[in-house]
Every structure is written in structure tokens, then in C-alpha cells.
Amino acid sequence: MITAERKPLAEIKESIAPYKKLLVVGCGSCVAECASGGEKETALLASQLRMDARKEGRDLEIKEITIDRQCVYEFIDQLADAIDRYDAVLSLGCGAGVQAVAEVFGRTHVIPALNTTFIGQTKEAGLWIENCRACGDCKLDYFADVCPVTRCAKGLFNGPCGGSKEGKCEVDPDTPCAWQLIVTRLEERGKLDAMEKVYPPARWSRKGGKGPRKITREDQRA
Amino acid sequence: MAIFFCRQLDAGQDLNRRSLEKELGSRIRFFPLPCSGRIEALHLLKALESGADKVYLVTCPVGACRYREGNVRAKKRLAYAQGLIEEIGLERERLELVVPSVPPRTTIDRIARDLLAEETKLAPSPLRVKERGEERRTGKGYRQEGVRR
Numbered sequence: 001m002i003t004a005e006r007k008p009l010a011e012i013k014e015s016i017a018p019y020k021k022l023l024v025v026g027c028g029s030c031v032a033e034c035a036s037g038g039e040k041e042t043a044l045l046a047s048q049l050r051m052d053a054r055k056e057g058r059d060l061e062i063k064e065i066t067i068d069r070q071c072v073y074e075f076i077d078q079l080a081d082a083i084d085r086y087d088a089v090l091s092l093g094c095g096a097g098v099q100a101v102a103e104v105f106g107r108t109h110v111i112p113a114l115n116t117t118f119i120g121q122t123k124e125a126g127l128w129i130e131n132c133r134a135c136g137d138c139k140l141d142y143f144a145d146v147c148p149v150t151r152c153a154k155g156l157f158n159g160p161c162g163g164s165k166e167g168k169c170e171v172d173p174d175t176p177c178a179w180q181l182i183v184t185r186l187e188e189r190g191k192l193d194a195m196e197k198v199y200p201p202a203r204w205s206r207k208g209g210k211g212p213r214k215i216t217r218e219d220q221r222a
Numbered sequence: 223m224a225i226f227f228c229r230q231l232d233a234g235q236d237l238n239r240r241s242l243e244k245e246l247g248s249r250i251r252f253f254p255l256p257c258s259g260r261i262e263a264l265h266l267l268k269a270l271e272s273g274a275d276k277v278y279l280v281t282c283p284v285g286a287c288r289y290r291e292g293n294v295r296a297k298k299r300l301a302y303a304q305g306l307i308e309e310i311g312l313e314r315e316r317l318e319l320v321v322p323s324v325p326p327r328t329t330i331d332r333i334a335r336d337l338l339a340e341e342t343k344l345a346p347s348p349l350r351v352k353e354r355g356e357e358r359r360t361g362k363g364y365r366q367e368g369v370r371r
Contacts, residue, residue, distance in 0.1 A: 009309045040264055044306065047267040052310040055348050 001121070002030040002094045003128050004037060004114035009048065012090070015111045016049070019087035020059050024049075024113075025079065025101065026066035027093040034128050037092030037114055039066040045092065045113060070097025076104045083108055136206030136213065142199055144185035149202070151178035157199040223341060224251045224269040227280035227330055228258040230288050231322065238331040250334060258282065259292025263303035266317050270307065275347045278337055280320040280330070293321070315344060 016022055024046045032038025046064045053060035063082065069075045070093030079101070083089065088109040091098045095116040102110040118130035133150045139157070140147055149155050153171035160179030163170035167180045186192045206213075229235055239252040251274070255261060258281035269277045279300050281293035297319055304314040320337065322328060 040262065043264050044267060047264065047271050048306055048310055051267070051271050051307075051312070051349055055311060 001033050001119070001128075002096070002116060003034040003118050003120045003130075004031050004094050004116045006036055006041070006045065006092075007113055007115055009052075012045075012049075012111075012113055013052070016060075016088065016090060019109075021061045021086045022049070022063075022088055022090055023079070023082055023086040024062055024064045024090045025070065025092065026064070027070040027091075027097050028066050028068045029070075031092060031094055031097075031114060032066075033122060034120070035126075037094075042066050042092050045090075070094075071100045073100070073104060076101055079105070133207070135202060135204070136208075137202040137204075139199070139202060142194065142197075144182045144189065144191070144194075146178050146181045146185065148178050148182070151175075151181075157201065223249065223334075223338065224253065224274040224277045225280060225330075225334055225337070226253045226255055226258070226261055226265060226269075226278070227333075228282050228287075228293070229254045229256060230282060231280065232328075232330045235330045238329045239334075242331040242334055246338075250338070252330070252334070257287065257289045257292035258296035259287070259289060259294075261296050261299055263299050263306060266300065266303040267306060270312070270316060270347065270349065273347065273350045275316070275350055276341060276344055277317050278320050279318070280322070280333060283321055283323065312348070313344070316347065 024042055026032070026039055026042030027037050028039065032041075035041060042064050046062045049060065050062055063086065065079065065082065067075045067078050070091065079089075083105050086108075088111060089101060089105070090111050090113050091101055092113045093101065094114065095112065098110050098112045102108070119132040119134055120128045120130045123129045131147060131150055133147070135149055139149075148157060148159060152159060152161075153169050153175070154161055156179065160177065160183065161170075164177035164180055165173070167177055169175040169177045183192070183195065186194055227235070232238060235254055239254065243250060243252060251269075253265070253269075258279060261279055266277050266279070279296060281296050282288070284293065287293045300317055300319050304317050307316060308314050320333065322333065
């Protein structure tokens with residue numbers, strides 16, 4: 001899931017300042033799961049903005065709508081009937097969602113209300129942790145399904161570094177040592193001999209550096 | 223004033239709150255919850271947005287929640303909502319947690335009367351002041367929009 005956090009209200013207010021009619025659009029997928037851009041959060045932000053405007057004596061008309069996915073055209077199309085009646089869109093989608101909506105409705109200013117943060121997992125209620133850097137060359141199979149690129153502060157492919165204490169990372173004592181997790185799980189699976197191997201560097205060229213990455217599948221194309 | 227409260231606090235809450243609502247009219251609105259853990263920050267904000275000067279959340283005492291931790295969650299959600307209204311310059315005191323003593327030996331209408339006696343400490347909501355002005359111009363009445371009873 002892609003995680004995000006709401007921007008400070010002052011930053012949002014500055015961005016929407018020129019507009020009097022605002023369509024606030026939530027996204028019912030990843031950002032709903034991480035409680036930053038779903039239906040509830042969209043309604044909360046809209047309520048805050050309405051009260052703020054009324055308190056300051058400003059005219060601001062707001063309509064809220066949450067679509068299932070802001071990054072897929074079929075869902076974005078649901079905004080078509082409403083969008084022309086508003087001066088701008090305030091999006092509670094991730095960065096991909098904001099750009100997709102702006103691409104479909106090119107003349108409309110689409111303002112991000114969230115800071116997109118990382119690819120992560122819901123660890124427990126109210127806690128999300130980063131566990132994938134989208135490096136494009138997944139090696140989880142080698143490392144007992146624990147990503148050392150993301151979860152080891154030093155990104156070691158051939159760990160452990162020897163600095164962990166009681167299973168915690170020496171860089172951040174609140175973070176479990178990724179290599180401790182790897183070794184423990186390999187042991188549980190009876191595959192500790194995997195520790196004997198020396199793993200070559202990943203193909204970092206797949207991570208980026210040549211502009212936006214893309215995936216093409218002919219069988220999925222129209 | 224809006225009062226969200228846990229129904230488990232007072233077995234006779236249905237009659238008790240209705241009699242007070244009848245007596246005081248639009249000055250007070252009750253919102254019974256199956257458990258205070260049902261509260262969402264949005265309920266609290268909507269009540270303020272709809273014109274309440276003050277919103278109370280009445281929970282069971284700590285350790286007495288029928289669903290174990292509903293009151294603990296309610297407290298956290300109220301704190302979150304307080305942060306949201308502070309962001310727009312409203313006093314956090316406009317949202318207040320009320321926890322009766324252990325065990326609760328009172329009724330919701332008595333709790334509400336005590337709260338009403340303290341109500342004057344807070345100035346009218348700046349949103350309500352604007353709304354009153356709006357009412358005069360449009361003739362529209364006070365509405366609790368978006369808050370389900």
C-alpha cells in the first residue's frame with residue numbers, strides 16, 4: 001500500500017486561497033487504509049475548511065466526493081459531472097492520484113492535500129511501516145522475505161553488520177534489526193545455510209535514474 | 223450544546239434525555255452512542271460546524287467500559303479532534319471529555335444540567351455567531367447536518 005500524511009493545514013489553505021468553489025476528492029484505496037485520504041478524512045478536512053472559512057468570513061463552497069481509486073481512469077470519470085462546477089480540486093489521493101486526475105481534467109488545478117510517504121504495511125491499528133523501496137529488483141526470496149534494502153538502515157545484502165543490540169538496530173533502537181529477523185526466520189525454516197552465500201549487488205539501474213519507470217503488458221492493453 | 227454519551231451509563235437515558243430536550247428545546251442536543259468507542263472525530267466536528275458552542279463526550283469511567291476499551295479509544299479520538307479545531311483557531315475546550323465518578327450513580331439529564339451550569343464560561347462559537355447572522359438574512363433555522371441520531 002502507498003502511505004501518505006495530510007499536509008499542514010496552513011499549506012493547504014495557502015494553495016486553495018485563490019478559489020471559492022472547491023471539490024475535495026478522497027481516494028478509497030491505499031490512503032483510506034492508512035487513514036489519510038479516505039472518505040472519513042475527506043469529510044474531516046472539508047469540515048475543517050468550511051469552519052475555517054466561516055470563522056474568517058470568507059466565501060468557500062465545498063463538495064466532498066470519494067472515489068475508489070484516483071489513479072485509474074474508470075474511477076476518475078466519476079468526477080466528470082461535478083468538476084466543471086468547481087474552481088479547483090483538492091485531492092486526498094497519493095501523488096499518482098493527483099497527477100492522474102490532473103491529466104484527465106487538464107484545465108482544472110488539482111491541489112495535493114497529502115504528502116505521499118512510502119510503500120508500507122499496516123503493522124497494527126494506527127501504525128504503518130515502510131517495507132518496500134520499489135527498487136525494481138526484488139530479492140526477498142534470498143532474505144527470508146525481509147527486505148534488507150528497506151528495513152536495514154545500512155541496506156546490507158551481506159549482513160548482519162554486528163551492531164544490533166537485543167534484536168534492535170543500532171541506528172534506531174525502536175526498529176527491529178532486519179538481519180536479526182532474516183537469521184531468525186531462516187533458522188525457523190531450516191534454511192540457515194543461505195547465510196553462507198555471498199549476494200551480489202542489486203541491479204540498481206532498475207530503481208530509477210532514467211526518468212519515470214513504466215511497466216508495459218501487451219496482454220493487458222486495449 | 224451537543225452531548226454525545228454512552229448509553230450504558232444510564233439505563234433510563236431514553237426518557238431522561240428526551241424530557242430535558244423537551245424542556246430546553248434547541249439549547250441542547252443528545253446523541254446516544256452504543257458505546258463511547260463509536261465516536262468519530264467527524265461527529266464532533268460536524269456538531270461544531272452545525273453551530274454547537276460546545277460539544278461534550280460522556281464516557282463510562284476508566285475500567286468500566288462494557289466493551290473493555292471503548293472509552294479509551296473515545297478519549298484518543300476526542301484529543302485528535304481537539305487538535306483539528308485548534309488548527310483552525312477554535313479553542314480546544316469546545317470539545318470536552320466528561321467521565322463520571324466510579325461507579326456512575328447519576329443520570330444523563332443530571333450530568334447535562336451540571337454541564338449547562340458551567341456553559342457560560344465559554345464565549346459563543348464564532349461559527350454560531352456567523353450562522354445567526356446568516357439565519358437573519360435567509361430565515362433558515364439551526365440544523366444538525368450530517369450527525370445521525
